[in-house]
Amino acid sequence: MKRGHRTGKPKSGYPRLYGRHAVIAALANPDRVVRKIWGTREVINALELPPVLPIVYSDVADLGRMVPSDAPHQGIVCEVEPLEDVWLGDVLEQGAEEEGQKARPILVLDQVTDPHNVGAIFRSAAAFDALAIVTQDRHAPPESGVLARAASGALEIVPWVRVVNLARALDEIAEAGYWRIGLDGEAKETLATALDGTTKVALVLGAEGDGLRHNSMEHCDMIAKLPISARMESLNVSNAAAIALYAATNR
Numbered sequence: 001m002k003r004g005h006r007t008g009k010p011k012s013g014y015p016r017l018y019g020r021h022a023v024i025a026a027l028a029n030p031d032r033v034v035r036k037i038w039g040t041r042e043v044i045n046a047l048e049l050p051p052v053l054p055i056v057y058s059d060v061a062d063l064g065r066m067v068p069s070d071a072p073h074q075g076i077v078c079e080v081e082p083l084e085d086v087w088l089g090d091v092l093e094q095g096a097e098e099e100g101q102k103a104r105p106i107l108v109l110d111q112v113t114d115p116h117n118v119g120a121i122f123r124s125a126a127a128f129d130a131l132a133i134v135t136q137d138r139h140a141p142p143e144s145g146v147l148a149r150a151a152s153g154a155l156e157i158v159p160w161v162r163v164v165n166l167a168r169a170l171d172e173i174a175e176a177g178y179w180r181i182g183l184d185g186e187a188k189e190t191l192a193t194a195l196d197g198t199t200k201v202a203l204v205l206g207a208e209g210d211g212l213r214h215n216s217m218e219h220c221d222m223i224a225k226l227p228i229s230a231r232m233e234s235l236n237v238s239n240a241a242a243i244a245l246y247a248a249t250n251r
Contacts, residue, residue, distance in 0.1 A: 015145065016079050017148045019145075022149055029157075032083060035080060037049060037078045039055070039058060039076035058077075071146070077145075088132075088161045095200065104249075105203055105248040111140075111206065114207075115146040115150065122154040125154065125158045125241075129249065133158055166216060167215055167218075178201060181223075183225065183240060185225050191225065192247065201248050208236065
């Protein structure tokens with residue numbers, strides 16, 4: 001895939017990833033540049049890290065000061081360069097090249113800004129082999145240790161497309177033959193009905209509380225809901241994404 005400068009990078013400095021899953025996945029990703037690693041001697045020796053990397057042996061207390069309060073760093077922290085951009089056109093081209101196989105779903109997140117939720121969605125996207133995650137650049141969290149930790153390595157696996165205009169991106173997705181299904185708890189149709197007879201699907205989810213914006217709904221082919229008990233008003237967006245992905249890949 002063609003890549004370019006990523007605009008969704010932290011406002012200052014380089015992202016610091018922590019936890020074994022996030023760090024090991026970053027090291028295994030050929031597109032990721034790891035600048036430096038801090039860790040306890042026990043963890044670093046156990047991981048058998050490449051000798052070319054700058055490594056600083058640190059104690060647990062020092063590592064704790066490098067990550068958010070109470071974050072489970074598991075004895076290792078690494079500084080990385082942000083991943084380069086992935087372009088939507090390249091993702092759609094890859095989807096077209098996979099014709100003949102079962103089409104993989106695309107996830108579109110409409111102003112989901114909580115890094116824990118976005119990280120958890122990345123994890124589900126990897127588990128259900130999603131083609132990519134599409135977000136707005138200015139209304140999505142930057143790469144961070146919090147997001148990478150929640151993603152449990154999936155940040156290095158699932159292509160992340162950041163776009164300026166989500167409506168325009170949804171139009172481009174439709175032109176590539178995807179049926180765009182927006183999830184909304186007030187919808188009349190269920191997701192199972194919306195998926196019936198589809199081949200290529202883009203699932204569009206909004207932020208908790210506000211849900212999908214009206215403009216995003218206008219750029220969906222169908223609005224559907226997950227049929228949940230009346231005892232619960234809604235699901236966390238990361239849980240909804242996991243269920244929707246399962247339904248889309250097992251129809």
